[in-house]
Amino acid sequence: MEEISNMCAGLKLSDKESSEIDIVPPIQNAGFILAGKFYMKRRINMELVARVLKTIWKTEWNFEVCDLGENRALFQFEKRDDLEKIVLLGPWSFDKYMLLLHKMEAGESMTKLSFDKVSFWVQIHGLPMLSQTMDTGKRIGSSLGIIEKVKVDERGFYLGEYMRVRVSIDAIKPLCRGRLVRVGGSSKIWVTFRYERMPIFNYWGGQMNHDEKDCIEGA
Incomplete structure (x- = not known):
């Protein structure tokens, strides 16, 4: 669609095409x-x-x-x-x-929508219990996309088997399975991500727009 728009931008407009038409502002409560x-x-x-x-x-x-x-x-x-x-x-x-x-x-138009973002609650497994804090959730979650919420209590801490963060991620790119993290300068550990309510996606490419049957790599 962007390529077509660029092509049209380079065309010479006729008098009718270049004349402007005023329209009323969008109806707010339509x-x-x-x-x-x-x-x-x-x-x-x-x-x-x-x-x-x-x-x-x-x-x-x-x-x-x-x-x-x-x-x-x-x-x-x-x-x-x-x-x-x-x-x-x-x-x-x-x-x-x-x-x-x-x-x-x-003011938004359907032709401008890319449908490339989706929000998930992401479980972070493998963190040391005392590291399950608001700051940790933000640091790890921001590596996935835009942080929307970190699940913690009033002390900024999460007591549980794993942390949960809600993140808006790029639906076009492969999903991230986990991260290497270093806690306070100690040795690196691997934390695993699990995406709640995840539908079918390609486990080879990690993408959500098709499954294994469509994947050349999985053949």
Whole structure:
């Protein structure tokens, strides 16, 4: 799409094409809309998707689904609370494949959306118990993407088998399985990442847009 835009930018515009048209600003309360893309190879049946999601999401009010083709859709909610709940409880999947959602803001166009970010709760396994702190969660989580939340108590510490951080990561790049960390200058240790509610992805390439059957490396 960017390549096409660049090509068009180099064209000489006619008088009609270069004339500007003023339009009214976006309507602020026209609806609460999520744009979605299903990361799967085959074309999905959007009518079936709508029926299934309405039973899974259990929104208080109804929502409408608009099929945009190429496994993309718009979800229009009657109430903001329903939209916010869906975003908060993500990530979501359909038939075990990832559904990426983007909250549409005033002035945004579908042609500009890349659908390349997804938020996960990531479990960090293997840390020394007394190192499971807010600072540790931020340091490790920020190596994965944009930190949204670190699960700790009021003391800034997490007492449990593993830490949990919520991170917005790049859905296009391979998933990171873990990290080498050094605690206070001591020897290095390996910590393992586990992604909660992870749908099908390619275990060879670590990517979420296809599974092993589609991977040349796994042949």
